[in-house]
Amino acid sequence: MKAPVSGRIHSIETCGMVDGPGLRFIAFLQGCPLRCLYCHNPDSWKRGGGREMDAQELVDEAWKYRSWMQASGGGITLSGGEPLFQPDFVLDIIRRAHKKGMTVALDTSGFGRLQDTQACLDEADLILLDIKTPLENEHKNLTGIRADQPRATLEYLKNINKPLWVRHVVVPGLTDSRESLDALKAILLNIPSMEKFEFLPFHKMGEEKWAEEGVDYSLTDTPQPDKSFMDGIREEFAKAGIPL
Numbered sequence: 001m002k003a004p005v006s007g008r009i010h011s012i013e014t015c016g017m018v019d020g021p022g023l024r025f026i027a028f029l030q031g032c033p034l035r036c037l038y039c040h041n042p043d044s045w046k047r048g049g050g051r052e053m054d055a056q057e058l059v060d061e062a063w064k065y066r067s068w069m070q071a072s073g074g075g076i077t078l079s080g081g082e083p084l085f086q087p088d089f090v091l092d093i094i095r096r097a098h099k100k101g102m103t104v105a106l107d108t109s110g111f112g113r114l115q116d117t118q119a120c121l122d123e124a125d126l127i128l129l130d131i132k133t134p135l136e137n138e139h140k141n142l143t144g145i146r147a148d149q150p151r152a153t154l155e156y157l158k159n160i161n162k163p164l165w166v167r168h169v170v171v172p173g174l175t176d177s178r179e180s181l182d183a184l185k186a187i188l189l190n191i192p193s194m195e196k197f198e199f200l201p202f203h204k205m206g207e208e209k210w211a212e213e214g215v216d217y218s219l220t221d222t223p224q225p226d227k228s229f230m231d232g233i234r235e236e237f238a239k240a241g242i243p244l
């Protein structure tokens with residue numbers, strides 16, 4: 001086998017329970033080209049930050065936890081940052097994990113040119129896709145990048161029938177309008193391979209990190225969505241047949 005590809009890691013969590021099925025070994029990869037207004041990990045943005053690790057080292061680290069991963073139906077999750085910012089690293093991790101019998105979920109915004117990311121999308125066992133906004137003209141304002149690449153990624157994932165868990169953050173004043181929710185529902189109802197959908201309420205837990213990074217945080221005055229509002233839209237989407 002070729003020499004392992006090196007990449008940059010922000011941090012590792014060894015017993016994750018929400019980023020894929022079962023118990024997860026979660027590697028948060030360093031580097032993200034997006035600038036989501038609600039990001040709670042701005043310290044993961046810089047490409048050269050974090051620490052270097054090679055794909056085999058990461059898989060060997062995950063292998064130490066194989067007994068509880070296997071017993072729970074879990075596996076490795078590659079999150080970020082944006083893991084598809086380091087597609088060669090991600091692909092090497094997936095292939096080395098598969099050789100050891102471990103599955104890999106990829107937690108992504110859908111960033112990246114398909115010619116760079118396609119093999120990762122093909123070979124990951126599950127994609128956790130964060131739809132930032134269903135409104136294409138709002139995408140750049142919310143995330144700093146246009147909607148083209150995330151939309152192309154979603155279309156590709158639909159074409160290959162890839163198992164998908166989709167997530168969407170509800171931010172008052174940004175993603176909670178009737179227009180936005182209706183557009184989101186229409187997109188979700190047209191993803192046959194989606195196994196699960198989750199609404200996540202906006203929170204400000206990362207606000208202090210923005211100051212530490214020396215970047216202005218624009219959502220200081222934005223409230224968290226009401227519980228009754230969240231319950232209402234979950235019920236509405238479930239009634240429409242969306243698997244929550």
Ligand code: SF4
Nearest residue numbers: 032034035036039081
């Ligand atoms: S994609 Fe994730 S890490 Fe990147 S800016 Fe958005 S929320 Fe932050």
